[in-house]
Amino acid sequence: MLRVFRDLLKHDGRFRVAFVFLMAILILSTLSLVSPYDPGRTFKVPADMPPSLEHPFGTSSRGQDIFWWMAFAVRNSLLLGLMTAFVSRIIAIGVGLVAGYRGGIIDRVLMSINDSFVVMPVLPVLILMSFLLRSSMSLFMLAFIMSLFGWPWDARLIRAQVLSLKERSFTQTAVYSGTGAFRISLNEHLPFVLPVVFATTINNMLWSIGMEVTLSVLGLSNVTFPTIGTTIFWANQHQALVAGVWWWLAAPVVVAIVLFLGLYLLFSSINEYIDPRTRLRRIGV
Amino acid sequence: MHKFVLGYLVPRFAQWAVVIFIGVTVTFIIPRLSPNDPVERQISQMMGTGARIDPEAVEHMRAALTEMYGLKGSGWQQYVAFWGRLLRGDLGPSLSTFPTPVTSLIANAMPWTLGLLLTSVLISWVLGNILGAFASYYPDSRFMGVIDVLSQAVRPIPYYVWSLVMLIMFAYVIKIFPFSGAYPPGTRVALTPQFIVTVIEHSALPALSLVTIGMGGWFLGMKSLTSNIISEDYVTYAETAGLRERKILFNYVIRNALLPQVTGLGLQLGSLFSGALILEIVFGYPGMGMLTFNAVIGNDYSLIMGIAIFSIIGVATSVLILDLIYPLFDPRVRHQ
Numbered sequence: 001m002l003r004v005f006r007d008l009l010k011h012d013g014r015f016r017v018a019f020v021f022l023m024a025i026l027i028l029s030t031l032s033l034v035s036p037y038d039p040g041r042t043f044k045v046p047a048d049m050p051p052s053l054e055h056p057f058g059t060s061s062r063g064q065d066i067f068w069w070m071a072f073a074v075r076n077s078l079l080l081g082l083m084t085a086f087v088s089r090i091i092a093i094g095v096g097l098v099a100g101y102r103g104g105i106i107d108r109v110l111m112s113i114n115d116s117f118v119v120m121p122v123l124p125v126l127i128l129m130s131f132l133l134r135s136s137m138s139l140f141m142l143a144f145i146m147s148l149f150g151w152p153w154d155a156r157l158i159r160a161q162v163l164s165l166k167e168r169s170f171t172q173t174a175v176y177s178g179t180g181a182f183r184i185s186l187n188e189h190l191p192f193v194l195p196v197v198f199a200t201t202i203n204n205m206l207w208s209i210g211m212e213v214t215l216s217v218l219g220l221s222n223v224t225f226p227t228i229g230t231t232i233f234w235a236n237q238h239q240a241l242v243a244g245v246w247w248w249l250a251a252p253v254v255v256a257i258v259l260f261l262g263l264y265l266l267f268s269s270i271n272e273y274i275d276p277r278t279r280l281r282r283i284g285v
Numbered sequence: 286m287h288k289f290v291l292g293y294l295v296p297r298f299a300q301w302a303v304v305i306f307i308g309v310t311v312t313f314i315i316p317r318l319s320p321n322d323p324v325e326r327q328i329s330q331m332m333g334t335g336a337r338i339d340p341e342a343v344e345h346m347r348a349a350l351t352e353m354y355g356l357k358g359s360g361w362q363q364y365v366a367f368w369g370r371l372l373r374g375d376l377g378p379s380l381s382t383f384p385t386p387v388t389s390l391i392a393n394a395m396p397w398t399l400g401l402l403l404t405s406v407l408i409s410w411v412l413g414n415i416l417g418a419f420a421s422y423y424p425d426s427r428f429m430g431v432i433d434v435l436s437q438a439v440r441p442i443p444y445y446v447w448s449l450v451m452l453i454m455f456a457y458v459i460k461i462f463p464f465s466g467a468y469p470p471g472t473r474v475a476l477t478p479q480f481i482v483t484v485i486e487h488s489a490l491p492a493l494s495l496v497t498i499g500m501g502g503w504f505l506g507m508k509s510l511t512s513n514i515i516s517e518d519y520v521t522y523a524e525t526a527g528l529r530e531r532k533i534l535f536n537y538v539i540r541n542a543l544l545p546q547v548t549g550l551g552l553q554l555g556s557l558f559s560g561a562l563i564l565e566i567v568f569g570y571p572g573m574g575m576l577t578f579n580a581v582i583g584n585d586y587s588l589i590m591g592i593a594i595f596s597i598i599g600v601a602t603s604v605l606i607l608d609l610i611y612p613l614f615d616p617r618v619r620h621q
Contacts, residue, residue, distance in 0.1 A: 113303075113307060115300060115303075119304050119551075119552065121558045125315075128316075128593045132586075206441055211443075213445050214443070218566070218581050241453070253450060256443070261442075263441065268437070
């Protein structure tokens with residue numbers, strides 16, 4: 001594991017950039033543990049101050065230090081991404097393993113449900129759900145709702161892998177030695193699909209964090225809770241651009257771009273590492 | 286022909302029906318699983334405005350709202366009635382602009398979204414594919430390298446953040462595009478040349494934002510698809526035969542990598558549509574996105590419901606249409 005990490009760091013430029021970006025994000029979110037301000041309290045610092053040494057990202061019209069607020073925001077957005085990825089991974093692995101291994105009618109039914117979810121425009125449905133649950137919305141609830149829609153692409157990928165694993169001789173051996181379908185899927189096939197699952201985890205986090213921004217901007221999440229999306233929501237509420245408080249919008253936008261680029265570059269770097277064909281092509285074999 | 290109908294057309298129509306069935310069922314179930322009763326919420330909201338309403342009128346209103354939301358009877362009866370109304374094209378009246386029907390609000394907003402989405406998807410798809418093929422055919426080109434880096438940089442950024450960046454850059458810092466809307470407030474909406482020019486001027490920045498995000502994906506996809514094709518024997522043969530490079534590129538390389546990209550377009554339509562909704566909210570563009578935004582602001586439950594259902598049906602149908610013209614691209618399906 002450590003050697004893989006060192007190799008990637010040495011040979012892959014994208015991985016290096018991703019590493020630096022994500023480290024910055026991680027440090028920022030860890031800082032939330034030692035924050036001098038409670039993100040729930042307003043008017044603790046003078047309002048509308050431009051970035052300075054004392055307030056690196058400036059202060060908001062609500063009298064909050066944006067740097068420390070962003071520390072909480074990034075932490076919560078990351079948590080949301082991880083929770084969504086975790087729950088939707090469970091669904092994706094379940095559907096993928098079963099559809100791939102069972103085949104036949106079960107496969108066809110599961111895949112046509114799967115394809116419906118792929119094609120469906122998720123945003124209007126998510127808006128409807130969050131609108132109805134607005135009063136009881138929490139970070140966990142939001143993560144749960146989004147994971148209901150975040151699995152289909154990855155279930156298909158996993159199924160495709162299982163389809164080929166099923167034809168391999170070790171599966172036959174396991175079947176003839178009387179291993180049940182459940183054990184085969186869990187013990188024999190799951191380890192092979194885990195790399196793909198890991199890569200798609202990052203992709204799913206990108207999706208869910210981005211979706212959170214959209215829903216929060218619409219005011220459809222718990223807006224008193226700092227996330228990247230709610231930061232933009234409050235800046236919009238106070239018309240930050242019109243009022244000239246540009247740093248209030250710049251902070252979440254810059255942090256979001258760093259976070260998303262970092263995650264995406266990590267995703268494509270790992271994806272390439274997992275797929276030996278692209279690795280060979282890069283060395284020029 | 287018989288095989289084509291059974292093997293190709295029937296499954297497509299079946300998938301179309303399944304998407305709509307699942308989508309509509311999900312939108313039917315969600316409100317009924319929600320702990321908040323929309324009827325009670327509506328009533329408490331009206332009471333909250335401070336107006337004194339006598340209990341009898343409240344009871345009357347409760348009955349009317351229950352009827353309107355289709356919450357009368359058992360779950361199964363509600364479900365059947367729900368489909369019945371849907372098939373008649375009745376999505377109920379909007380609450381914030383009572384009694385305008387939801388369908389007519391959607392009908393007013395839809396052309397804007399459709400126009401914006403169609404043009405930008407078409408531009409980004411065509412441009413992305415052509416540039417992607419160029420990039421793998423001329424790997425040493427400096428210009429393609431720049432586009433490659435830009436595509437990778439823009440692609441992961443969420444629609445909202447990216448359009449905000451575009452808005453700030455090109456309407457706030459460098460004032461070359463109008464700030465918001467599709468036309469200045471007070472303009473008479475008519476199909477005059479002057480009005481069309483105004484609309485194009487106002488739509489340029491939203492379209493540009495959609496194109497820049499969308500293009501990256503198609504570009505990278507085409508690049509990796511064609512990177513195998515350019516070393517195929519038939520390409521080498523065409524090169525040795527002295528065919529013009531442009532002919533090789535379009536007739537041999539792009540043509541053979543186009544099918545996955547068409548399929549990809551079908552699979553992406555849903556998320557592209559969602560993206561366009563977000564973008565409209567940022568730019569204040571008067572389409573479906575803005576309608577959704579106003580519905581959320583105005584607590585208009587029936588409008589949000591209508592938009593969700595309409596979007597699902599609309600996107601599923603677009604995918605079906607794309608599937609139906611797919612044989613034009615794929616001779617194997619055509620000759621079956």
